[in-house]
Amino acid sequence: MSDPVLEVRDLQTQFPTDRGVVKAVDGVDLTIESGEIVGLVGESGSGKSVLADSVVGIVEEPGEIAGGDVLFNGESLLEMSEAERESIRGGNISMVFQDPMNSLNPTLRVGEQIAETVRLHQDVGESVSLSAEMKRKIVGAAKNGEAWRRAIEMLEAVEIPEPDARATDYPHQFSGGMRQRAMIAMALSCEPDLLVADEPTTALDVTIQAQILDELEGLKDAFDTSILLITHDLAVVAETCDRVNVMYAGEIVERAETETLFSSPEHPYTQGLIASTPRLEDADRDLQPIEGNVPDLIDIPYACHFAPRCPESNRECFEVDPEFRDVGEPDDDHEAACLRRGPEGEQL
Ligand SMILES: Nc1ncnc2c1ncn2[C@@H]1O[C@H](COP(=O)(O)OP(=O)(O)OP(=O)(O)O)[C@@H](O)[C@H]1O
Numbered sequence: 483m484s485d486p487v488l489e490v491r492d493l494q495t496q497f498p499t500d501r502g503v504v505k506a507v508d509g510v511d512l513t514i515e516s517g518e519i520v521g522l523v524g525e526s527g528s529g530k531s532v533l534a535d536s537v538v539g540i541v542e543e544p545g546e547i548a549g550g551d552v553l554f555n556g557e558s559l560l561e562m563s564e565a566e567r568e569s570i571r572g573g574n575i576s577m578v579f580q581d582p583m584n585s586l587n588p589t590l591r592v593g594e595q596i597a598e599t600v601r602l603h604q605d606v607g608e609s610v611s612l613s614a615e616m617k618r619k620i621v622g623a624a625k626n627g628e629a630w631r632r633a634i635e636m637l638e639a640v641e642i643p644e645p646d647a648r649a650t651d652y653p654h655q656f657s658g659g660m661r662q663r664a665m666i667a668m669a670l671s672c673e674p675d676l677l678v679a680d681e682p683t684t685a686l687d688v689t690i691q692a693q694i695l696d697e698l699e700g701l702k703d704a705f706d707t708s709i710l711l712i713t714h715d716l717a718v719v720a721e722t723c724d725r726v727n728v729m730y731a732g733e734i735v736e737r738a739e740t741e742t743l744f745s746s747p748e749h750p751y752t753q754g755l756i757a758s759t760p761r762l763e764d765a766d767r768d769l770q771p772i773e774g775n776v777p778d779l780i781d782i783p784y785a786c787h788f789a790p791r792c793p794e795s796n797r798e799c800f801e802v803d804p805e806f807r808d809v810g811e812p813d814d815d816h817e818a819a820c821l822r823r824g825p826e827g828e829q830l
Protein backbone atom coordinates (compact mmCIF):
# COMPACT_ATOMS: atom_id res chain seq x y z
CA MET A 483 0.00 0.00 0.00
CA SER A 484 1.16 3.50 -0.68
CA ASP A 485 1.95 5.92 2.12
CA PRO A 486 -0.96 7.78 3.62
CA VAL A 487 -1.24 11.34 2.32
CA LEU A 488 -1.00 12.60 5.88
CA GLU A 489 0.28 10.92 8.99
CA VAL A 490 0.39 12.84 12.23
CA ARG A 491 2.34 11.04 14.95
CA ASP A 492 2.20 11.85 18.63
CA LEU A 493 2.05 15.54 17.81
CA GLN A 494 2.50 18.10 20.58
CA THR A 495 1.84 21.75 19.85
CA GLN A 496 2.24 24.20 22.69
CA PHE A 497 1.95 27.89 23.45
CA PRO A 498 4.07 29.36 26.24
CA THR A 499 2.02 31.95 28.14
CA ASP A 500 2.41 33.95 31.35
CA ARG A 501 0.25 31.42 33.13
CA GLY A 502 2.09 28.35 31.87
CA VAL A 503 2.33 26.18 28.76
CA VAL A 504 -0.93 25.68 26.82
CA LYS A 505 -0.85 22.13 25.49
CA ALA A 506 -3.29 22.72 22.65
CA VAL A 507 -2.36 19.50 20.84
CA ASP A 508 -1.20 16.88 23.30
CA GLY A 509 -0.03 13.67 21.64
CA VAL A 510 -2.27 13.35 18.61
CA ASP A 511 -2.12 10.59 15.98
CA LEU A 512 -4.15 11.04 12.83
CA THR A 513 -3.98 9.44 9.39
CA ILE A 514 -5.55 10.38 6.07
CA GLU A 515 -5.38 7.93 3.19
CA SER A 516 -5.51 9.03 -0.41
CA GLY A 517 -8.98 10.10 -1.53
CA GLU A 518 -10.48 10.27 1.95
CA ILE A 519 -12.44 13.02 3.60
CA VAL A 520 -11.56 12.79 7.27
CA GLY A 521 -13.47 14.78 9.86
CA LEU A 522 -12.00 16.34 12.99
CA VAL A 523 -14.75 17.25 15.41
CA GLY A 524 -14.97 18.52 18.97
CA GLU A 525 -16.15 21.41 21.09
CA SER A 526 -14.72 24.89 20.85
CA GLY A 527 -11.28 25.08 22.42
CA SER A 528 -10.41 21.41 21.97
CA GLY A 529 -7.40 22.15 19.74
CA LYS A 530 -8.76 21.43 16.25
CA SER A 531 -7.49 24.62 14.63
CA VAL A 532 -4.10 24.35 16.29
CA LEU A 533 -3.83 20.80 14.93
CA ALA A 534 -4.76 22.06 11.45
CA ASP A 535 -2.27 24.91 11.68
CA SER A 536 0.41 22.45 12.79
CA VAL A 537 -0.21 20.25 9.75
CA VAL A 538 0.00 23.20 7.40
CA GLY A 539 2.94 24.71 9.27
CA ILE A 540 1.36 28.00 10.27
CA VAL A 541 1.29 27.74 14.06
CA GLU A 542 1.20 31.24 15.44
CA GLU A 543 4.29 32.38 17.36
CA PRO A 544 5.28 31.85 20.11
CA GLY A 545 3.48 28.54 19.62
CA GLU A 546 5.63 25.65 18.47
CA ILE A 547 5.58 21.97 17.67
CA ALA A 548 7.26 20.54 20.73
CA GLY A 549 7.19 16.88 19.77
CA GLY A 550 6.00 14.23 17.35
CA ASP A 551 5.98 14.39 13.59
CA VAL A 552 3.88 15.27 10.57
CA LEU A 553 4.47 13.09 7.53
CA PHE A 554 3.22 14.18 4.15
CA ASN A 555 3.27 11.40 1.55
CA GLY A 556 5.72 9.62 3.84
CA GLU A 557 8.10 12.55 4.28
CA SER A 558 8.55 14.43 7.52
CA LEU A 559 7.49 18.02 7.16
CA LEU A 560 9.38 18.87 10.31
CA GLU A 561 12.70 17.60 8.97
CA MET A 562 12.45 19.47 5.70
CA SER A 563 14.19 22.75 5.02
CA GLU A 564 12.02 25.82 5.19
CA ALA A 565 12.27 26.10 1.39
CA GLU A 566 10.99 22.56 0.87
CA ARG A 567 8.18 23.18 3.32
CA GLU A 568 7.25 26.37 1.52
CA SER A 569 7.04 24.56 -1.75
CA ILE A 570 4.80 21.85 -0.28
CA ARG A 571 2.60 24.47 1.31
CA GLY A 572 2.33 26.27 -1.96
CA GLY A 573 1.42 23.28 -4.05
CA ASN A 574 0.64 20.06 -2.23
CA ILE A 575 -1.23 21.20 0.85
CA SER A 576 -3.85 23.95 0.74
CA MET A 577 -5.97 25.40 3.48
CA VAL A 578 -9.35 27.08 3.57
CA PHE A 579 -10.67 28.95 6.58
CA GLN A 580 -13.98 29.94 8.04
CA ASP A 581 -13.61 33.54 6.94
CA PRO A 582 -12.62 33.80 3.28
CA MET A 583 -11.79 37.48 3.73
CA ASN A 584 -8.64 36.33 5.51
CA SER A 585 -7.47 34.60 2.36
CA LEU A 586 -8.87 36.79 -0.37
CA ASN A 587 -7.20 40.09 -1.10
CA PRO A 588 -9.90 42.78 -1.06
CA THR A 589 -8.06 44.98 -3.54
CA LEU A 590 -7.64 42.35 -6.29
CA ARG A 591 -10.23 40.97 -8.67
CA VAL A 592 -11.21 37.42 -7.74
CA GLY A 593 -10.09 36.01 -11.09
CA GLU A 594 -6.71 37.65 -10.81
CA GLN A 595 -6.09 36.18 -7.40
CA ILE A 596 -6.82 32.70 -8.60
CA ALA A 597 -4.77 33.24 -11.77
CA GLU A 598 -1.91 34.44 -9.61
CA THR A 599 -2.07 31.25 -7.54
CA VAL A 600 -2.08 29.24 -10.74
CA ARG A 601 0.96 31.10 -12.06
CA LEU A 602 2.86 30.83 -8.81
CA HIS A 603 2.24 27.26 -7.95
CA GLN A 604 1.80 25.22 -10.97
CA ASP A 605 2.97 24.06 -14.27
CA VAL A 606 -0.45 23.18 -15.57
CA GLY A 607 0.82 21.07 -18.45
CA GLU A 608 2.22 18.54 -16.01
CA SER A 609 -0.95 18.00 -14.06
CA VAL A 610 -1.62 14.30 -13.82
CA SER A 611 -4.11 13.73 -11.09
CA LEU A 612 -7.19 15.36 -12.57
CA SER A 613 -10.19 13.64 -14.08
CA ALA A 614 -9.99 13.43 -17.85
CA GLU A 615 -12.67 16.04 -18.36
CA MET A 616 -11.18 18.50 -15.94
CA LYS A 617 -7.75 17.93 -17.41
CA ARG A 618 -8.95 18.60 -20.94
CA LYS A 619 -10.38 21.87 -19.80
CA ILE A 620 -7.41 22.95 -17.78
CA VAL A 621 -4.64 21.74 -20.04
CA GLY A 622 -6.57 23.40 -22.84
CA ALA A 623 -6.42 26.62 -20.93
CA ALA A 624 -2.72 26.22 -20.27
CA LYS A 625 -2.00 25.74 -23.95
CA ASN A 626 -3.48 29.16 -24.51
CA GLY A 627 -1.00 30.33 -21.92
CA GLU A 628 -3.76 31.82 -19.86
CA ALA A 629 -3.78 31.45 -16.12
CA TRP A 630 -6.80 33.70 -16.32
CA ARG A 631 -8.66 31.10 -18.34
CA ARG A 632 -7.87 28.53 -15.76
CA ALA A 633 -9.09 30.82 -13.02
CA ILE A 634 -12.42 31.00 -14.81
CA GLU A 635 -12.53 27.22 -15.17
CA MET A 636 -11.91 26.95 -11.45
CA LEU A 637 -14.73 29.36 -10.70
CA GLU A 638 -16.92 27.29 -12.97
CA ALA A 639 -15.84 24.12 -11.17
CA VAL A 640 -17.06 25.54 -7.85
CA GLU A 641 -20.30 26.56 -9.56
CA ILE A 642 -20.03 30.31 -9.55
CA PRO A 643 -22.64 31.41 -12.06
CA GLU A 644 -21.38 33.40 -15.06
CA PRO A 645 -17.76 32.83 -14.10
CA ASP A 646 -16.43 34.93 -16.99
CA ALA A 647 -18.18 37.99 -15.68
CA ARG A 648 -17.73 37.25 -12.00
CA ALA A 649 -13.97 36.73 -12.34
CA THR A 650 -13.62 40.48 -12.76
CA ASP A 651 -15.47 41.20 -9.48
CA TYR A 652 -13.75 42.16 -6.26
CA PRO A 653 -14.32 39.90 -3.22
CA HIS A 654 -16.75 42.35 -1.59
CA GLN A 655 -19.03 42.04 -4.62
CA PHE A 656 -19.45 38.32 -3.86
CA SER A 657 -21.96 36.91 -1.37
CA GLY A 658 -20.55 35.00 1.61
CA GLY A 659 -21.23 31.68 -0.08
CA MET A 660 -19.58 32.79 -3.32
CA ARG A 661 -16.53 34.06 -1.48
CA GLN A 662 -16.24 30.70 0.21
CA ARG A 663 -16.49 28.98 -3.17
CA ALA A 664 -13.88 31.34 -4.61
CA MET A 665 -11.54 30.49 -1.77
CA ILE A 666 -12.04 26.79 -2.39
CA ALA A 667 -11.37 27.40 -6.09
CA MET A 668 -8.16 29.18 -5.20
CA ALA A 669 -7.09 26.45 -2.79
CA LEU A 670 -7.72 23.75 -5.38
CA SER A 671 -6.15 25.65 -8.27
CA CYS A 672 -2.75 24.32 -7.30
CA GLU A 673 -4.12 20.77 -7.28
CA PRO A 674 -3.16 19.94 -3.72
CA ASP A 675 -2.94 16.35 -2.50
CA LEU A 676 -4.41 17.55 0.77
CA LEU A 677 -6.93 20.26 1.51
CA VAL A 678 -7.21 21.29 5.14
CA ALA A 679 -10.58 22.96 5.64
CA ASP A 680 -11.04 24.61 9.04
CA GLU A 681 -14.76 25.31 9.59
CA PRO A 682 -15.16 26.12 5.90
CA THR A 683 -18.94 26.56 6.03
CA THR A 684 -19.60 27.57 9.63
CA ALA A 685 -20.38 31.20 8.84
CA LEU A 686 -22.85 30.34 6.08
CA ASP A 687 -26.54 29.60 6.24
CA VAL A 688 -27.58 25.98 6.26
CA THR A 689 -28.67 25.69 2.62
CA ILE A 690 -25.51 27.27 1.22
CA GLN A 691 -23.48 25.21 3.65
CA ALA A 692 -25.01 22.00 2.32
CA GLN A 693 -24.37 23.04 -1.29
CA ILE A 694 -20.75 23.84 -0.62
CA LEU A 695 -20.17 20.59 1.23
CA ASP A 696 -21.72 18.74 -1.69
CA GLU A 697 -19.40 20.52 -4.06
CA LEU A 698 -16.43 19.80 -1.86
CA GLU A 699 -17.18 16.10 -2.19
CA GLY A 700 -17.47 16.41 -5.97
CA LEU A 701 -14.25 18.39 -6.16
CA LYS A 702 -12.46 15.83 -4.06
CA ASP A 703 -13.18 13.29 -6.79
CA ALA A 704 -12.44 15.61 -9.71
CA PHE A 705 -9.16 16.81 -8.26
CA ASP A 706 -8.20 13.66 -6.41
CA THR A 707 -7.61 15.65 -3.25
CA SER A 708 -7.81 14.24 0.27
CA ILE A 709 -9.55 16.48 2.77
CA LEU A 710 -9.17 17.11 6.47
CA LEU A 711 -12.47 18.73 7.41
CA ILE A 712 -12.57 20.51 10.74
CA THR A 713 -15.86 21.43 12.33
CA HIS A 714 -17.68 21.50 15.61
CA ASP A 715 -20.86 20.58 13.73
CA LEU A 716 -21.61 16.86 13.79
CA ALA A 717 -24.22 17.22 11.05
CA VAL A 718 -21.52 18.46 8.67
CA VAL A 719 -19.37 15.45 9.52
CA ALA A 720 -22.26 13.04 9.10
CA GLU A 721 -22.97 14.36 5.62
CA THR A 722 -19.48 14.69 4.28
CA CYS A 723 -16.81 12.55 5.92
CA ASP A 724 -15.62 8.99 5.34
CA ARG A 725 -13.99 8.74 8.75
CA VAL A 726 -14.11 10.85 11.88
CA ASN A 727 -11.68 11.74 14.66
CA VAL A 728 -13.20 13.16 17.82
CA MET A 729 -10.96 15.60 19.67
CA TYR A 730 -11.25 16.69 23.26
CA ALA A 731 -8.93 18.98 25.24
CA GLY A 732 -5.88 18.45 23.05
CA GLU A 733 -6.36 14.72 22.47
CA ILE A 734 -8.14 12.44 20.02
CA VAL A 735 -10.55 10.31 22.05
CA GLU A 736 -12.27 8.24 19.37
CA ARG A 737 -11.99 7.39 15.69
CA ALA A 738 -14.16 5.36 13.37
CA GLU A 739 -15.89 5.33 10.04
CA THR A 740 -18.57 7.98 10.01
CA GLU A 741 -21.53 5.59 9.98
CA THR A 742 -20.08 3.54 12.81
CA LEU A 743 -19.34 6.61 14.89
CA PHE A 744 -22.90 7.84 14.66
CA SER A 745 -24.63 4.47 14.97
CA SER A 746 -22.51 3.19 17.85
CA PRO A 747 -20.40 5.86 19.50
CA GLU A 748 -18.29 4.42 22.30
CA HIS A 749 -16.40 7.17 24.08
CA PRO A 750 -18.60 8.91 26.67
CA TYR A 751 -17.51 12.24 25.19
CA THR A 752 -18.65 11.27 21.70
CA GLN A 753 -21.88 9.96 23.15
CA GLY A 754 -22.33 13.26 24.93
CA LEU A 755 -21.61 15.25 21.78
CA ILE A 756 -24.16 13.29 19.79
CA ALA A 757 -26.76 13.56 22.54
CA SER A 758 -26.29 17.33 22.59
CA THR A 759 -26.57 17.83 18.83
CA PRO A 760 -29.86 19.02 17.39
CA ARG A 761 -29.49 18.43 13.66
CA LEU A 762 -29.16 14.66 13.45
CA GLU A 763 -31.90 12.23 12.44
CA ASP A 764 -34.45 12.26 15.26
CA ALA A 765 -34.77 16.00 15.65
CA ASP A 766 -37.56 15.64 18.25
CA ARG A 767 -35.55 13.94 20.93
CA ASP A 768 -34.54 15.95 23.99
CA LEU A 769 -31.14 17.53 23.78
CA GLN A 770 -28.79 16.84 26.62
CA PRO A 771 -25.90 19.26 26.77
CA ILE A 772 -22.63 17.98 28.20
CA GLU A 773 -22.29 19.55 31.64
CA GLY A 774 -19.24 21.73 32.24
CA ASN A 775 -16.66 23.16 29.87
CA VAL A 776 -13.52 22.18 28.00
CA PRO A 777 -10.75 22.65 30.61
CA ASP A 778 -7.97 25.17 30.43
CA LEU A 779 -5.25 23.31 28.52
CA ILE A 780 -2.51 24.33 30.96
CA ASP A 781 -1.42 21.46 33.20
CA ILE A 782 -4.55 19.34 33.20
CA PRO A 783 -4.01 17.44 36.44
CA TYR A 784 -5.98 14.30 35.58
CA ALA A 785 -5.21 11.42 33.22
CA CYS A 786 -8.35 11.30 31.09
CA HIS A 787 -9.05 14.89 30.17
CA PHE A 788 -12.77 14.21 30.05
CA ALA A 789 -12.97 12.54 33.47
CA PRO A 790 -14.41 15.50 35.42
CA ARG A 791 -17.31 15.88 32.98
CA CYS A 792 -17.83 12.20 32.34
CA PRO A 793 -20.94 10.52 33.75
CA GLU A 794 -19.08 7.22 33.94
CA SER A 795 -15.69 8.20 35.32
CA ASN A 796 -14.25 6.59 38.41
CA ARG A 797 -11.04 7.09 40.34
CA GLU A 798 -8.85 5.24 37.82
CA CYS A 799 -9.98 7.61 35.08
CA PHE A 800 -8.28 10.45 36.92
CA GLU A 801 -5.10 8.48 37.45
CA VAL A 802 -4.47 6.15 34.52
CA ASP A 803 -3.82 7.44 31.00
CA PRO A 804 -6.35 5.92 28.62
CA GLU A 805 -4.69 4.13 25.66
CA PHE A 806 -6.54 3.55 22.41
CA ARG A 807 -8.35 0.23 22.31
CA ASP A 808 -10.41 -1.48 19.66
CA VAL A 809 -14.08 -1.09 20.42
CA GLY A 810 -17.30 -2.09 18.67
CA GLU A 811 -17.44 -4.89 16.12
CA PRO A 812 -14.16 -6.74 15.42
CA ASP A 813 -13.77 -5.58 11.80
CA ASP A 814 -14.86 -2.04 12.41
CA ASP A 815 -11.54 -0.24 12.67
CA HIS A 816 -13.08 1.62 15.57
CA GLU A 817 -10.97 2.84 18.48
CA ALA A 818 -11.62 4.75 21.65
CA ALA A 819 -9.34 6.02 24.39
CA CYS A 820 -11.39 5.27 27.48
CA LEU A 821 -10.66 3.00 30.40
CA ARG A 822 -14.32 2.13 30.64
CA ARG A 823 -14.49 0.80 27.09
CA GLY A 824 -12.87 -1.98 25.12
CA PRO A 825 -12.76 -5.76 25.25
CA GLU A 826 -14.45 -7.45 28.20
CA GLY A 827 -12.04 -7.86 31.07
CA GLU A 828 -9.89 -4.90 30.06
CA GLN A 829 -12.37 -2.29 31.18
CA LEU A 830 -11.84 -0.70 34.55
N1 LIG B 1 -1.79 31.84 20.02
C1 LIG B 1 -2.22 31.18 21.08
N2 LIG B 1 -1.72 31.42 22.31
C2 LIG B 1 -2.15 30.75 23.39
N3 LIG B 1 -3.10 29.80 23.36
C3 LIG B 1 -3.64 29.52 22.18
C4 LIG B 1 -3.24 30.18 20.97
N4 LIG B 1 -3.97 29.69 19.93
C5 LIG B 1 -4.78 28.75 20.48
N5 LIG B 1 -4.58 28.65 21.80
C6 LIG B 1 -5.29 27.77 22.74
O1 LIG B 1 -5.30 26.46 22.21
C7 LIG B 1 -6.53 25.83 22.56
C8 LIG B 1 -7.15 25.22 21.34
O2 LIG B 1 -7.62 26.24 20.47
P1 LIG B 1 -8.19 25.93 19.02
O3 LIG B 1 -8.44 27.24 18.37
O4 LIG B 1 -7.33 24.97 18.31
O5 LIG B 1 -9.59 25.24 19.36
P2 LIG B 1 -10.70 24.75 18.32
O6 LIG B 1 -10.97 23.33 18.66
O7 LIG B 1 -10.26 25.06 16.94
O8 LIG B 1 -11.95 25.63 18.74
P3 LIG B 1 -13.07 26.34 17.81
O9 LIG B 1 -14.10 25.28 17.53
O10 LIG B 1 -13.59 27.43 18.68
O11 LIG B 1 -12.42 26.84 16.57
C9 LIG B 1 -7.39 26.88 23.23
O12 LIG B 1 -7.33 26.68 24.62
C10 LIG B 1 -6.74 28.17 22.86
O13 LIG B 1 -6.92 29.12 23.89
Ligand code: NI
Nearest residue numbers: 530531532680
Ligand atom coordinates in the same frame (compact mmCIF):
# COMPACT_ATOMS: atom_id res chain seq x y z
NI1 NI C 1 -11.01 26.26 15.45
